[in-house]
Amino acid sequence: MQKGQIMERPLLEEIHDRLDEFTATERKAAHALLANYPMQGLGTVAQFADAAGVSSPTILRFVGRLGFPGFADFQKRLRQELENQLNTPLARSSAMESGPAQSDDPLVEQLVENVRETFEHLPKGELAGMIKLLADEKKTLHMIGGRFTDALARYMAAHLRIVRPNVNHVAGQQGNWLDQLIGIGPKDVIVVFDIRRYQNEIIRFAEAAAKQGATVTLITDSWMSPIGKIASFVLPARVAVPSPWDSSAALMAIAEVLIAGVTRENAERSQQRMQALEDLRNAHDPENDGEHRL
Amino acid sequence: MQKGQIMERPLLEEIHDRLDEFTATERKAAHALLANYPMQGLGTVAQFADAAGVSSPTILRFVGRLGFPGFADFQKRLRQELENQLNTPLARSSAMESGPAQSDDPLVEQLVENVRETFEHLPKGELAGMIKLLADEKKTLHMIGGRFTDALARYMAAHLRIVRPNVNHVAGQQGNWLDQLIGIGPKDVIVVFDIRRYQNEIIRFAEAAAKQGATVTLITDSWMSPIGKIASFVLPARVAVPSPWDSSAALMAIAEVLIAGVTRENAERSQQRMQALEDLRNAHDPENDGEHRL
DNA sequence: GCAATTCTGTAATAAAAAATACAAACGTTA
DNA sequence: TAACGTTTGTATTTTTTATTACAGAATTGC
Numbered sequence: 001m002q003k004g005q006i007m008e009r010p011l012l013e014e015i016h017d018r019l020d021e022f023t024a025t026e027r028k029a030a031h032a033l034l035a036n037y038p039m040q041g042l043g044t045v046a047q048f049a050d051a052a053g054v055s056s057p058t059i060l061r062f063v064g065r066l067g068f069p070g071f072a073d074f075q076k077r078l079r080q081e082l083e084n085q086l087n088t089p090l091a092r093s094s095a096m097e098s099g100p101a102q103s104d105d106p107l108v109e110q111l112v113e114n115v116r117e118t119f120e121h122l123p124k125g126e127l128a129g130m131i132k133l134l135a136d137e138k139k140t141l142h143m144i145g146g147r148f149t150d151a152l153a154r155y156m157a158a159h160l161r162i163v164r165p166n167v168n169h170v171a172g173q174q175g176n177w178l179d180q181l182i183g184i185g186p187k188d189v190i191v192v193f194d195i196r197r198y199q200n201e202i203i204r205f206a207e208a209a210a211k212q213g214a215t216v217t218l219i220t221d222s223w224m225s226p227i228g229k230i231a232s233f234v235l236p237a238r239v240a241v242p243s244p245w246d247s248s249a250a251l252m253a254i255a256e257v258l259i260a261g262v263t264r265e266n267a268e269r270s271q272q273r274m275q276a277l278e279d280l281r282n283a284h285d286p287e288n289d290g291e292h293r294l
Numbered sequence: 295m296q297k298g299q300i301m302e303r304p305l306l307e308e309i310h311d312r313l314d315e316f317t318a319t320e321r322k323a324a325h326a327l328l329a330n331y332p333m334q335g336l337g338t339v340a341q342f343a344d345a346a347g348v349s350s351p352t353i354l355r356f357v358g359r360l361g362f363p364g365f366a367d368f369q370k371r372l373r374q375e376l377e378n379q380l381n382t383p384l385a386r387s388s389a390m391e392s393g394p395a396q397s398d399d400p401l402v403e404q405l406v407e408n409v410r411e412t413f414e415h416l417p418k419g420e421l422a423g424m425i426k427l428l429a430d431e432k433k434t435l436h437m438i439g440g441r442f443t444d445a446l447a448r449y450m451a452a453h454l455r456i457v458r459p460n461v462n463h464v465a466g467q468q469g470n471w472l473d474q475l476i477g478i479g480p481k482d483v484i485v486v487f488d489i490r491r492y493q494n495e496i497i498r499f500a501e502a503a504a505k506q507g508a509t510v511t512l513i514t515d516s517w518m519s520p521i522g523k524i525a526s527f528v529l530p531a532r533v534a535v536p537s538p539w540d541s542s543a544a545l546m547a548i549a550e551v552l553i554a555g556v557t558r559e560n561a562e563r564s565q566q567r568m569q570a571l572e573d574l575r576n577a578h579d580p581e582n583d584g585e586h587r588l
Numbered sequence: 589g590c591a592a593t594t595c596t597g598t599a600a601t602a603a604a605a606a607a608t609a610c611a612a613a614c615g616t617t618a
Numbered sequence: 619t620a621a622c623g624t625t626t627g628t629a630t631t632t633t634t635t636a637t638t639a640c641a642g643a644a645t646t647g648c
Contacts, residue, residue: 010520013491023595039377042336045636055597060637071636072604076337082376083333084523107554108413111547115409119402151449158442159539243554244568245453249547253405260401260537274538317625338605349627354607365606366634595644603636614625 011077012037015066022065025054029062038078045071111247114238118250119257122235130217130233131261137164137269139189139215142180144170146202149193152219152251156191159259162277163270170205177205186213192231193255195221195239195246203227219254221246305371306331309360316359319348323356332372339365405541408532412544413551416529424511424527425555431458431563433483433509436474438464440496443487446513446545450485453553456571457564468495475499480507486525487549489515489533489540497521513548515540 015030022030032052033040040048049056060071068074134141141160145153150171157169170180184190190209194202203226210216210230218231221239228234237250263270309324316324326346327334334342343350354365362368428435435454439447444465451463464474478484484503488496497520504510504524512525515533522528531544557564 025596036377039373042373044634046634056636057598057638058596061596079333079336083330105551108551111550112406112410112413115543115547116406119406148449148452151445151452154448155442155445155542158445241550241554243550244557244564245550245553247547247550248449249409249543249550252546253409253541253543256405256535256537256539256541256543257399257402259539260535263538270538319626339607340605350606351608351628352626355626589648591646591648593644593646595642597640597642599638599640601636601638604633605635606631606633608629608631610627610629612625612627614623616621616623618619618621 011066011081018066022062025052025058026062026065028052028054029059038082041078042075106242110241111249114241114247115250115253118237118253122254126233126235127257127261130235131258131265133189133215133217133233134160134191134258135164135262135265137166137266139187140166140168141189141191142168142170142184142209142214143191143193144177144202144205145193146195146199148246149195149248149251152193152248152255153191155252156255156259160262163259163263163273164266177201181205181208181212184209184212184214188214190214190216192216192218192227193220193251194218194225194227195248195251196225198225198227206230219251221251304375305360312360316356319346319352320356320359322346322348323353332376335372336369400536404535405543408535408541409544409547412531412547416548420527420529421551421555424529425552425559427483427509427511427527428454428485428552429458429556429559431460431560433481434460434462435483435485436462436464436478436503436508437485437487438471438496438499439487440489440493443489443542443545446487446542446549447485449546450549450553454556457553457557457567458560464499471495471499475502475506478503478506478508482508484508484510486510486512486521487514487545488512488519488521489542489545490519492519492521500524513545515545 012034015034019027019030029048029052032048036051040051045056045059049059052059063071063074066074068077133139141157141164143153143157143160145151154169154171157167161167168180170177188209190206192202192206194206206216206218206227207230216227216231217233217235218225218227219235219237220228221237235254237254239246239248239250241247306328309328313321313324323342323346326342330345334345339350339353343353346353357365357368360368362371427433435451435458437447437451437454439445448463448465451461455461462474464471482503484500486496486500488500500510500512500521501524510521510525511527511529512519512521513529513531514522515531529548531548533540533542533544535541
């Protein structure tokens with residue numbers, strides 16, 4: 001079917017969406033371009049062809065199918081897109097202040113150092129074991145966090161929900177939490193984010209869950225959280241920075257390593273689910289050409 | 295694939311410094327290039343000449359004087375520079391390909407490196423300006439994020455809400471978002487977290503807010519977010535890691551630096567509000583033994 | 589398993605763009 | 619102001635690059 005020629009949509013997206021309209025070699029060209037977008041398109045046809053492992057005419061046919069009369073027009077479009085993005089505050093700053101200029105802010109230094117040290121001291125066994133546990137889809141996962149760390153629980157749940165079933169984020173008010181305790185048993189795994197000051201409600205939730213047979217895992221700022229006593233796996237992170245606040249950057253980093261680990265642990269399933277979700281999104285996404293003016 | 299080529303300093307700088315070595319018309323060429331760097335150099339010689347108001351040979355002499363054997367070499371250099379900025383310099387090539395590497399997980403290495411590099415390249419002016427803006431309590435702040443980055447918006451809002459009034463997290467469904475647009479005007483500041491793939495709804499929200507006079511700020515993965523065009527401040531972070539997911543750790547780190555900055559910017563007010571909140575908590579929740587770091 | 593169709597690369601051709609030669613214009617100095 | 623050196627554009631040549639024609643390969647349908 002013929003889509004309306006919306007010239008404003010990024011070429012990147014259009015190529016992505018129309019990937020299956022192309023022939024096998026044209027798709028190789030598309031992938032080469034997407035992999036190094038948009039620079040790959042700004043050289044010569046021959047360079048492009050070489051990088052994609054196809055012949056020059058295939059490149060020409062590819063851009064032709066995208067709707068460009070010639071390669072030059074295609075390049076013009078790419079340059080146009082780049083130019084539009086380049087005249088932004090970001091472009092100004094990143095181009096101008098290109099000096100290395102190590103950060104002199106002690107907060108920044110400490111924060112970066114925290115992330116690095118966290119992994120340096122992270123017990124490998126705990127990490128591997130926890131990944132394996134979280135990858136087991138027969139278990140139901142429940143993420144929970146405190147006042148600030150709730151955002152991390154949410155973040156982790158949003159990702160894991162994509163690569164595996166049975167992922168729950170224990171959100172909302174405390175009363176709500178207790179409701180969710182009802183169904184929890186040996187087949188459940190609780191992932192707790194808990195840094196000082198350790199909130200009583202979370203501690204109680206974790207203890208209750210453990211009592212009902214659930215496996216409790218903990219991502220925390222030290223081994224000091226009371227939950228550590230009942231947790232099967234504990235991952236400690238550095239959180240102290242010269243500020244009234246603790247830093248959650250290292251916690252976030254741990255969460256991401258866990259997410260990546262679970263994804264990798266069962267790559268095919270993850271791949272399938274991601275693809276299925278992608279299809280669903282495309283199917284549901286109405287052609288958004290209507291502009292919303294308010 | 296990164297060649298052993300030494301990363302010389304940006305051509306932009308060199309041209310700027312050597313501006314008076316050039317002849318009058320060559321300088322016109324230089325200015326045309328600087329005015330639209332580097333896109334102006336990526337077209338044909340004739341286009342370049344036309345834009346600069348000089349003849350083609352002058353362009354050739356200009357690039358010749360810069361030390362390039364031919365125009366093609368000059369373009370190659372420009373493309374190289376762009377590519378280095380578009381992709382993370384280290385991520386795509388070195389981390390992905392060299393499998394064995396250190397004893398450490400390459401994902402972890404890249405993640406830590408991302409956080410470090412993010413701050414190395416973070417434009418100081420943008421950061422300082424943004425902190426000042428966010429510290430202005432006459433403004434109302436609205437945090438918004440995408441599928442995954444919503445957690446960051448939430449996290450940031452949770453913190454800022456403590457140290458200053460008028461902080462809002464634009465949460466929930468899209469329909470909801472539009473409702474919140476109603477009251478937005480020049481006294482509002484939108485903080486957008488947006489990494490690829492950039493979600494249309496968020497873009498529309500930011501655009502609409504900007505149209506109504508609000509100040510838009512952006513924390514993103516590169517200069518490619520369309521919101522960059524309308525944003526007053528843009529803070530870019532490294533997000534690429536060897537995983538199907540992008541890493542938000544650096545985004546989180548930026549958020550924390552902003553939070554700390556705002557807290558510091560108005561230390562007394564922050565102190566007062568934190569104390570007041572503490573008192574409230576103790577009054578309402580006697581179980582909590584009020585240890586609090588400040 | 590064969591025919592028809594589609595796809596793809598090789599090689600030739602056409603188009604363009606870069607590079608060059610040269611003369612006019614300009615500026616500088618005697 | 620005249621003569622010299624430098625700078626600059628026009629016109630031409632040379633080279634590169636895009637494009638096209640066509641035949642062999644691969645795929646699809648019957």
